[in-house]
Amino acid sequence: MTSLRRPLVGAAVTALLAVAAPAHADTVPTPPGRITVDVVGVNGSGCPQGTADVAAASDNTAFTVTYSDYLAQTGAGSGGTEFRKNCQLALRIHVPQGFTYAIARADYRGFAHLQRxxxxxxxxxxxxxxxxxSARTTHQFNGPYSDNWQASDRTEYADLVWAPCGEERNLNVNTELRVYAGSSNPQAQSFMSMDSTDGSVSTVYHFEWKQCTEV
Incomplete structure (x- = not known):
């Protein structure tokens, strides 16, 4: 099974980090200083302890989550619960005083091998x-498929949910992968991953910034 998985190019992640958030009339530049992201909670079959790494981009435009053991599968040799994997991360994002943020876009990437x-x-x-x-978004990929996959969720500026100014609230990030045999041979293996063996494949969450009005 592992021989079917192919590496993804790290440059694509750099390109994703450079994607601008939704434009609007009152665009606020990224705040000065350095944003930090602390992981305060990890739970789920898709991110066993020590297999999820979180880092803020150096230009304060985004943060990335890199998984190393996130794969759902069905077919011969798969356990009864292997068709579904999930990960719940609680993140504490430290931002400069006077600024708040929202998540404007999220880019998810991985590799899938799906039978017809x-x-x-x-x-x-x-x-x-x-x-x-927030509402859970779903992106579906149909077999036959054996290639890299990518899905993006974008929120319009008017619908953004902002972190409360002057408060530290955890940002809860939930993801899930599911693989169904459907009408394929139930013994034929299908899988979908959102992991990386070399750190080149990351989920990217893009910030939108706003200045707080209260003193």
Whole structure:
């Protein structure tokens, strides 16, 4: 099975980091200083302890999550729960005083090998601690498929949910992969991954910035 997986090019991640957030009339430049992201909670079958790495981009435009053991599969040799993997991350994002942020876009990437008749799904949502969960988006890939995959979720500026000014609230990031045999041979293996063996494949969350009005 592993022989079917191919490496992805790290330059593509750099390109994703350079994608601008949705434009609007009151664009605020990225804040000065350095943004830091701390992982305060990890839970889920897709990110066993020590297999998810989080880092802020040096230009404060985004942060990345890199997984090293995130794969859902079905078919011969797969356990009954292997068709679904998920990861829940609680992140504490430290930003300069006087600024707040929202997640304007998220880019998810990986590799999938799906038999004819099988299909895979990537699902995700994110929300601030104490706030209602956002709607979960779903992207589906249908077999036959054996290639890199990419999915993006973009939020219009008017619909952005901002972190409360002057408060530190965890940002909860939830992702999920599912693979279904569908009408394919149930013994034929299909899988979908969102992991990287060399750190070149990352999920990218793009910031939108706003200056706080309160003193």
């Amino acid at each position: 008749g099988a299909f895979g799904q990537e699902r995700a949502n994110y929300y601030f601690q104490g706030a209602a969960q």
